[in-house]
Amino acid sequence: MANNRAPRTSSPPAPSAGPWGFLAERWELVTLGVLAIAPLVIPALGGALGGQVTNLFIYCILALALNVMVGYTGLVHLGIASFFGIGAYVLAILTVPMYPFQIGFLAAAVIAVLVTAGTGLALGAPTLRLRGDYLAIVTLGFGEVVKVTLRNLEQITGGMKGLNPVPPPGAGVTLAGIDLGKEFAIDPRWFYYLALLSLAGVVLAMRRLENSRLGRALVAVREDELAAQAMGISATKVKLSAFAMSSAVAGLAGCLYAASLSTTADPNAYDFNRSIMVLCAVILGGLGSIPGTLLGVAILVGFDTVLAPWADSWIQQMNINPKGLSYLSFSGWRLAIFGVALVLVMRYRPEGLIPSRRLAAELHEGGAGS
């Protein structure tokens, strides 16, 4: 196995001189540090901005979940949002006052993650022998089935109204004289830190996964399933693990989402559009690359919440568009801009903005000849 690895790419990055090189190699720690201090320095993070950044973290977790399937294992998954939704709904059912359970956030989140992992296994087990494109359509179909079911089982899921209010984490828990539930409800920075902590945990887990036996097996199955099996890797087990891990992490993101909004929102929040946007983020940033995935999400979410509103208000100020025509507003071009970006990335930089070292090697190593 070891001999198979391309030596040129698997060699560790040369230790660069100076403090900057040191920092660049530990980008996670630097970013985490900056993000951890930010709310203490920037007061705006205690307001609506804090909620937006929390959302960004949650999408980062969701994208990392998808990355396990598409990036590491090479299984095209077009229904990741359904697992996001299942996580959100299970958490809501276990915590909203409408139901008798009302167990705390932590216990509910654990159960929700287990349920989504189980659902992932249930979807994965029968579909393992499907080839790539067929798997893509099955996951897409599964996503639609979940959305329709959530919408139609009104007695359980509240239909289009969704389930609310989802109580904040730590409701009723008093720790060192602080009523946690109240704090979560008042100050968005609590959610900010909860989401950041979860994201850091997921990034760490992914980093460990990449270098673990299982992570290498995932990549081996992506590269060549038959060859991997010939080397003694059980493709079934590996793919099922990918399904379970990806679904579980997506479920965790769903829990955070429902808790931070204090509602599950309506089932359309978990439709194909969301799945595809997350997929775009992963591909744009770089398949199988953790920093790439995070950057991809930051670009897409940043486009929607920062750039588009800013450009629209600028156009309004310049009075270019007095009649409110959609093609003269910036956000009217949203889909086209994403579309062109996807096409261009695939054409000129298929490995994404921050390529995974392993994948970049595959794409540029005489890819035309294969």
Next chain:
Amino acid sequence: MSFQFLLQQCLIGLTNGALIALVALGYTMVYGIIGLINFAHGDLIMLGACLALSLVGALGMTAAGPATTWVGIGGLVLICGLFCGLLNVAVDRIVYKPLRNAPKLAPLVSAIGVSFIFMNVGLFWLGPADKSFPELLPSTNLLHNDALQFTWKDLLVVLIVGPLMVALSVLVKGTKLGKAMRAVSQDPTAAALVGVDVDRVIAATFFIGGFLGGAASVIYGLYINTIGFQMGFQNGLYAFTAAVLGGIGSIPGAVLGGLVIGLVRALASAYVGERWTGAIVFAILIVILVFRPEGLLGRRVKEKV
């Protein structure tokens, strides 16, 4: 009564199914020849429907007499077919052709990108709200039977889809181009070695798939009567499901798959409820794929090292 109701639902299902089959052909032909799930196909049809709507408005077809209407519909099918076919070829030339040798994910993602671009064009063309397509055909019952309805609209679907299918099968089975298409879908390299111009054959396939889609878009407007910039996704999904169900890459499979999906949809919305239709269609798809992953009429492909 209940038997007649069932018969009526089957009739609706088959008519809808014929329309789905027409779209499914576009997916299956492109997949058969270059192995690409053309995600943009549904949105291509949406653009075709936009053009049809604009033409109906510009030509003042709502006021025309019945004879002129039929000629006009024929013209619409031709123009929208050409438009969608040429657009499909152009997209292939610009977007997919440079990716022929790239990893499989690249063209798939590009197709999703093209679908976004089309959707945005449709948004500018139609506006965000759904538009209603004028009723050009009378909805009088052609059968002298109160319980069973078969209107001019249903007849129109059969009249357009039937000849197109026959023409397609003649083209694929009987002509030199058809032979070349089958050769390229089996082995592009070998086909090129015996003198087939692979690029031209691929372009022809995109054109034919697009043309059928353009025809489908006109029928869709006249039959369903509501179009919107997001219609491509939902309809493309059903059609793609049909193509996969029949065995993607197989032309008779796409037709069979389309009819089956149409029937399932009609029966499900009649007996279970409209709102569960989508879930039932995809649940059946998943079950069929699990037990017969190559689809109903597809060939089983042995994986090779």
